[in-house]
Amino acid sequence: MRGALGGPRVLLRRLREVMAEPVSAQERLDKIVVLIAANMVAEVCSVYVLRVDGTLELYATEGLNKAAVHQTVLRSDEGLVGLVASEANPVNLSDAQNHPAFSYRAETGEEIYHSFLGVPVLRAGNTLGVLVVQNRARRTYTEEEEEALQTTAMVLAEMIASGELSAIAKPGAEPAARRPLHLVGTALNDGIALGYVVLHEPRVVITNFIADDVPKELKRLGAAVEMMRSDLDVLLERGEVVDGGDHRDVLEAYRMFAYDRGWVHRLEEAVATGLTAEAAVERVQSDTRARMLRATDPYLRERLHDLDELANRLMHQLLGKDYAPARDRLPENAVLVARSMGPAALLEYDRKRLRGLVLEEGGPNSHVAIVARALGIAAVGEIANATGVADPGDAIIVEGSSGDVHLRPSPDMEAAYAERVRLRARRQLQYLALRDKPCITRDGEKIELMINAGLAVDLPHIEETGAAGVGLFRTELQFMVAATFPRSAEQFSLYRAVLDAAGQKPVTFRTLDIGGDKVLPYMRNIDEENPALGWRAIRLGLDRPGLLRSQIRALLRAAGGRDLKIMFPMIATVEEFDEAKSLVERELTHLRRHSHKLPERVEVGTMLEVPSLLYQLDELLDRVDFLSVGSNDLVQFFYAADRGNSRVADRFDAISVPVLRALKTIADKARANAKPVTLCGELASKPIGALALVAIGYRALSLSPSAVGPIKAMLLDVDVRKAAALIEPLIESRTGGVPIRERLKAFAAEQGLQI
Ligand code: PEP
Numbered sequence: 001m002r003g004a005l006g007g008p009r010v011l012l013r014r015l016r017e018v019m020a021e022p023v024s025a026q027e028r029l030d031k032i033v034v035l036i037a038a039n040m041v042a043e044v045c046s047v048y049v050l051r052v053d054g055t056l057e058l059y060a061t062e063g064l065n066k067a068a069v070h071q072t073v074l075r076s077d078e079g080l081v082g083l084v085a086s087e088a089n090p091v092n093l094s095d096a097q098n099h100p101a102f103s104y105r106a107e108t109g110e111e112i113y114h115s116f117l118g119v120p121v122l123r124a125g126n127t128l129g130v131l132v133v134q135n136r137a138r139r140t141y142t143e144e145e146e147e148a149l150q151t152t153a154m155v156l157a158e159m160i161a162s163g164e165l166s167a168i169a170k171p172g173a174e175p176a177a178r179r180p181l182h183l184v185g186t187a188l189n190d191g192i193a194l195g196y197v198v199l200h201e202p203r204v205v206i207t208n209f210i211a212d213d214v215p216k217e218l219k220r221l222g223a224a225v226e227m228m229r230s231d232l233d234v235l236l237e238r239g240e241v242v243d244g245g246d247h248r249d250v251l252e253a254y255r256m257f258a259y260d261r262g263w264v265h266r267l268e269e270a271v272a273t274g275l276t277a278e279a280a281v282e283r284v285q286s287d288t289r290a291r292m293l294r295a296t297d298p299y300l301r302e303r304l305h306d307l308d309e310l311a312n313r314l315m316h317q318l319l320g321k322d323y324a325p326a327r328d329r330l331p332e333n334a335v336l337v338a339r340s341m342g343p344a345a346l347l348e349y350d351r352k353r354l355r356g357l358v359l360e361e362g363g364p365n366s367h368v369a370i371v372a373r374a375l376g377i378a379a380v381g382e383i384a385n386a387t388g389v390a391d392p393g394d395a396i397i398v399e400g401s402s403g404d405v406h407l408r409p410s411p412d413m414e415a416a417y418a419e420r421v422r423l424r425a426r427r428q429l430q431y432l433a434l435r436d437k438p439c440i441t442r443d444g445e446k447i448e449l450m451i452n453a454g455l456a457v458d459l460p461h462i463e464e465t466g467a468a469g470v471g472l473f474r475t476e477l478q479f480m481v482a483a484t485f486p487r488s489a490e491q492f493s494l495y496r497a498v499l500d501a502a503g504q505k506p507v508t509f510r511t512l513d514i515g516g517d518k519v520l521p522y523m524r525n526i527d528e529e530n531p532a533l534g535w536r537a538i539r540l541g542l543d544r545p546g547l548l549r550s551q552i553r554a555l556l557r558a559a560g561g562r563d564l565k566i567m568f569p570m571i572a573t574v575e576e577f578d579e580a581k582s583l584v585e586r587e588l589t590h591l592r593r594h595s596h597k598l599p600e601r602v603e604v605g606t607m608l609e610v611p612s613l614l615y616q617l618d619e620l621l622d623r624v625d626f627l628s629v630g631s632n633d634l635v636q637f638f639y640a641a642d643r644g645n646s647r648v649a650d651r652f653d654a655i656s657v658p659v660l661r662a663l664k665t666i667a668d669k670a671r672a673n674a675k676p677v678t679l680c681g682e683l684a685s686k687p688i689g690a691l692a693l694v695a696i697g698y699r700a701l702s703l704s705p706s707a708v709g710p711i712k713a714m715l716l717d718v719d720v721r722k723a724a725a726l727i728e729p730l731i732e733s734r735t736g737g738v739p740i741r742e743r744l745k746a747f748a749a750e751q752g753l754q755i
């Protein structure tokens with residue numbers, strides 16, 4: 001580098017020495033600015049640190065007035081320094097004073113300096129401060145100099161993030177790096193978690209970011225890039241994707257970037273400034289993250305995200321085993337923070353120590369959210385840059401019901417939540433006391449409360465909740481969380497474990513409900529315009545009967561000597577039901593012929609999720625042994641409003657005249673035909689939904705396990721006749737616009753029901 005004394009590598013080596021010296025934070029900073037100024041032949045070098053209040057404070061300077069240190073405080077959008085911070089991008093000017101953003105602070109004495117080079121101090125994409133060099137002469141800083149200053153800023157980033165500067169900060173104006181943060185995402189699972197951050201893929205703490213031997217580091221980088229490329233090639237060639245959630249087109253994009261000269265060149269340049277290979281990856285990744293956080297164009301964001309993901313893979317190659325997540329070293333009250341996570345990965349953590357989950361990606365229908373629900377941990381998704389702002393061991397609060405996350409909360413905040421956790425625990429104890437009490441309403445109606453389940457981890461809930469059985473066992477969950485297709489033997493052993501755990505209590509197994517939003521990572525997806533209305537569930541099962549038949553066989557064998565209930569998802573016509581039922585009969589005949597032990601009794605029913613069945617109820621009820629209403633899908637198809645699309649999902653209320661009329665017709669007809677009917681959609685898991693359902697005649701509900709306590713507490717106090725007397729005339733009314741939900745709320749308040 002022209003003009004510089006010794007170049008960036010010498011500077012880095014000197015900085016390493018200064019970092020190791022046993023001096024105060026201020027002395028260290030003072031030495032650092034002197035070193036940088038000398039090395040870059042600049043008259044000024046200054047460090048500004050971003051404070052909790054969002055302003056930038058001058059922490060050290062060589063060249064400007066020393067009296068301005070800790071006195072000059074800039075707004076985050078003030079001057080060129082503010083510009084560097086807010087854009088998270090370098091600003092390089094030979095005539096700074098004529099730049100529109102230039103702002104002059106008399107106390108610094110900077111009016112005589114014309115050229116300006118400022119770089120953000122970044123860590124994991126977050127701006128922690130700004131590092132500036134200035135010269136009197138109108139000079140253009142070279143690209144190499146800019147690069148070198150950015151590398152130097154990494155050293156400062158580690159120093160600021162370490163918390164060392166807090167000792168010299170004014171109270172209330174500490175560096176922002178460790179400030180409390182309130183983040184808001186999407187609610188994935190209810191519950192409050194108070195705990196400590198564990199990064200699912202721990203950010204690498206780079207202990208050695210200064211290279212001793214640059215050619216060697218370049219070689220390491222090159223080898224890692226090669227390995228990463230060939231890994232991607234293999235994944236793509238195999239055509240099956242094992243890494244939960246990754247799809248072919250995503251991998252194609254990764255591969256494209258992995259072979260992109262520009263990206264690799266940036267990494268090599270970073271190494272050439274004197275960084276180790278991993279520090280170079282970290283630098284480039286931090287830049288990418290900073291741009292990602294500011295990009296508004298969704299296409300660009302997606303591409304930056306791909307680059308970020310690639311950098312992750314590269315880091316993995318460079319650090320090998322040390323990079324493995326700390327699954328077995330999980331602290332008490334762990335809250336996992338991850339960019340994204342497959343369902344199987346979550347299941348590998350110790351459930352007893354796990355309190356919460358925070359994801360950068362992952363919507364409410366993601367597979368990992370399903371597992372979080374089964375595990376009963378508070379979970380929030382769609383928190384941008386969660387892994388960038390959280391450090392391992394940081395205190396964190398996750399409020400699963402609202403999607404709020406408080407990182408490094410203030411003591412007041414922590415105390416308030418601790419109180420809420422105590423309250424919830426007290427309520428849980430009250431529910432526990434109800435566990436063995438029969439669910440009989442105030443006016444003597446017996447209501448059967450069962451649970452929805454789908455994974456082995458759900459099984460303890462049968463006992464814990466005191467539920468009357470499993471009303472819906474979603475067999476597809478085993479398929480969704482697996483890395484490869486579960487073999488027949490695996491299906492068999494899960495089904496048997498479920499029946500063992502249930503003992504005398506009934507279990508209703510639903511055959512595979514895949515397709516739509518329930519995608520299997522290892523199965524090639526067909527592109528469909530409307531997957532929810534597409535080739536899914538029983539449609540797929542009947543067209544490719546091999547899979548369905550082997551599942552039915554596994555179920556029949558697992559239930560040898562016991563009772564078995566089977567039902568089918570997404571049946572739309574009675575003919576479909578007949579066809580599906582005939583497969584059960586065929587398998588029974590087959591097993592009988594091979595002298596297998598058969599179930600004592602097999603009942604075959606159907607889910608009612610497609611509105612067309614409402615107009616085939618008589619013929620359907622003649623055929624089925626039981627019905628199970630899936631209100632999630634039924635309401636989605638009823639109103640033609642995607643259940644997973646928040647823009648429309650809340651537009652229509654399930655507790656409304658048309659839906660309740662339909663549900664009441666089903667309950668009435670089932671009773672008239674002496675066929676049992678259960679409702680197993682989310683509607684039953686909300687106290688107000690359960691109240692509406694018992695009022696229109698439902699006597700069996702299947703709930704999320706966590707809903708059993710609150711629903712039972714409400715039902716024990718309800719007078720069903722009174723609720724029916726309120727709701728029936730409302731449903732029959734011809735006036736339109738009847739606010740049923742409001743009327744039910746008022747009724748509950750009047751009757752002292754907790755909803
Ligand atoms: C439903 O549709 O209501 C239902 C219970 O099935 P799932 O939520 O699994 O689609």
Ligand code: MG
Nearest residue numbers: 609630632633
């Ligand atoms: Mg459904």
